[in-house]
Amino acid sequence: MLNNEKKEKLGVVLFNLGGPDKLEDVRPFLYNFFLQPEIIRVRSNLLRKFIAWFISTTRHKKSAGYYSLIGGGSPQRRITEEQATALKAELRRRGIEINIYVAMRCWQPYTEAVVEAIENDRVTRVIGLPLYPHYSLSTTHSSFKHFIKVLSERGGMRHIKRHYITTWYDHPKYIDAVVETIKDA
Numbered sequence: 001m002l003n004n005e006k007k008e009k010l011g012v013v014l015f016n017l018g019g020p021d022k023l024e025d026v027r028p029f030l031y032n033f034f035l036q037p038e039i040i041r042v043r044s045n046l047l048r049k050f051i052a053w054f055i056s057t058t059r060h061k062k063s064a065g066y067y068s069l070i071g072g073g074s075p076q077r078r079i080t081e082e083q084a085t086a087l088k089a090e091l092r093r094r095g096i097e098i099n100i101y102v103a104m105r106c107w108q109p110y111t112e113a114v115v116e117a118i119e120n121d122r123v124t125r126v127i128g129l130p131l132y133p134h135y136s137l138s139t140t141h142s143s144f145k146h147f148i149k150v151l152s153e154r155g156g157m158r159h160i161k162r163h164y165i166t167t168w169y170d171h172p173k174y175i176d177a178v179v180e181t182i183k184d185a
Helices: 023-035 045-069 076-093 111-120 137-153 172-184
Strands: 010-016 099-104 125-130 161-164
Touching (some): 010 111, 010 137, 023 045, 099 111
16 A cells, blocks of 8 residues: 555445334424425425424324334334444455444434544445335435435535445345245245
């Protein structure tokens, strides 16, 4: 390595929607979900905020009932963090040192905190990996758009090279894994 070459510091951001951790989180989670411009497609931010407030206020009790049936909250954060840990361990086993981050679109850990961690860790190259296998406006598009917005709000962070994986629904290994799951069932 030449003296003027800098060693790259790698990071992967796993994007997911998120979900309320406990029943008290259902209403604010629903508000965040319906606040997305990709979900409520009106031009007025004020009107979108009102609609998101109205829906979250009228639906949170019913939704909380469903979350209570699965233990009082969404398991999505826990599962996503377990995936992040497994990915880091597998890459380390292969000799690749990398930071793995979890960014939820509508709940914690929020994208803003993840971008701050990326900056603090001095990551120089990041891969955005949505955990939604297909591309849609309300999932992959919304997560990437918000990530880019947060980066821009922090001055663009142009020193970080970025790569985005937009879909993987048709990757042969994913299809094989789904087939195996169906066979096992």
